[in-house]
Amino acid sequence: MRDQTPTSPALSLELLDWYDSHARTMPWRTSPADRKAGMRPDPYRVWMSEVMLQQTTVAAVKEYFTRFTTRWPTVAALAEAEDGDVMAEWAGLGYYARARNLLKCARVVHHDHGGVFPNTLETLLKLPGVGPYTAAAIASIAFDLSETVLDGNVERVMARLHDHHAPLPGSRPALKDFAAALTPPMRPGDYAQAVMDLGATLCTPKSPACGICPWRTPCQARINGTAAELPKKTPKAPKPTRHGIAYLARSETGDWLLERRPDKGLLGGMLGWPGSDWADVPTAAPPFSADWQDIGGEVRHTFTHFHLHLRVEVAELPKGFNAREGQLVLTKDAFRAKDLPTVMRKAFSLFQDNQGLG
Numbered sequence: 001m002r003d004q005t006p007t008s009p010a011l012s013l014e015l016l017d018w019y020d021s022h023a024r025t026m027p028w029r030t031s032p033a034d035r036k037a038g039m040r041p042d043p044y045r046v047w048m049s050e051v052m053l054q055q056t057t058v059a060a061v062k063e064y065f066t067r068f069t070t071r072w073p074t075v076a077a078l079a080e081a082e083d084g085d086v087m088a089e090w091a092g093l094g095y096y097a098r099a100r101n102l103l104k105c106a107r108v109v110h111h112d113h114g115g116v117f118p119n120t121l122e123t124l125l126k127l128p129g130v131g132p133y134t135a136a137a138i139a140s141i142a143f144d145l146s147e148t149v150l151d152g153n154v155e156r157v158m159a160r161l162h163d164h165h166a167p168l169p170g171s172r173p174a175l176k177d178f179a180a181a182l183t184p185p186m187r188p189g190d191y192a193q194a195v196m197d198l199g200a201t202l203c204t205p206k207s208p209a210c211g212i213c214p215w216r217t218p219c220q221a222r223i224n225g226t227a228a229e230l231p232k233k234t235p236k237a238p239k240p241t242r243h244g245i246a247y248l249a250r251s252e253t254g255d256w257l258l259e260r261r262p263d264k265g266l267l268g269g270m271l272g273w274p275g276s277d278w279a280d281v282p283t284a285a286p287p288f289s290a291d292w293q294d295i296g297g298e299v300r301h302t303f304t305h306f307h308l309h310l311r312v313e314v315a316e317l318p319k320g321f322n323a324r325e326g327q328l329v330l331t332k333d334a335f336r337a338k339d340l341p342t343v344m345r346k347a348f349s350l351f352q353d354n355q356g357l358g
Helices: 010-022 031-037 045-052 058-071 075-079 083-090 097-112 133-143 150-163 172-184 188-201 220-224 342-355
Strands: 241-249 256-260 297-304 306-317 327-328
Touching: 010 031, 010 188, 031 188, 045 097, 058 083, 075 097, 075 133, 083 097, 097 188, 133 188, 150 172, 150 188, 150 220, 220 306, 220 327, 241 342
Parallel strands: 241 306
Antiparallel strands: 241 256, 256 327, 297 306
16 A cells, blocks of 8 residues: 655655546647657647636636637747737737737747757746746646646645645745655656646635545545645735726727737737726826717726726717827727727727617
């Protein structure tokens, strides 16, 4: 019988046995059976999925991943893509700095590394937008290196396995040490995905399925009845609320006035409606002088660090209006609300609802 203490290397084998039968099927993953047959994961697809999955759910990412890898099947294809096309495909996935870094990283890999992803943690960390977690995930999953992958699922599993009550984020180094101690020299890529799958499917934040968990015997939190409490987290400060104005302007012929936001900052590089600053008391900043009308109602959207309340004002685009630098005028036929970030789509939906448009 295998030793089943929380620090026993035998736990890795137990988990790999479970993973071989219960691995989730995902479009970017090479299954355990395929890996056993000699199929190697594509580093490009591993990298793409890990960037998309940052602070986003698997369910939300699947469609985006499929669209991206169908349109740009290689890192070279993505590196040569137009910035606007990539940002438009990313619209709605959120955290738009990821999309900008996606392009930067693809171009560095294409131009500086001959289109081949580096296969060491140190070199991966030098790529744009690749931090410690993403580098470890690529190194482990794509190249089968014994690097420690620590995402939210792994943190939760380790906290419960060791009944570790120090709160996150301060407890992260200790949890990483626990995870590193269990990372095996053989099949580390499958093992990394196995721990993440365990956290996502059985060792879930609420109502963990301890009765069918492969690590139920050594799990100290199960033994002590504390699993539901873990991991503990330092309370977050309340998010402030900011206010702003979005300006929607349309011409008699159906042209809409949009602007490309600056590359840096929130929603950087994305198309959106011209607008005011986002502040406690926003400063009106219409893109041209007109009889702007408040349509009533309010757009509410939450970003990582604050809540946003947007007022929507509309006006008719003057005949012969010339968009200033950085703005685009698109015909109604070419305008696609799906190309806009979620908060901008919400503003358009509010306009549609209040104007009775479909």
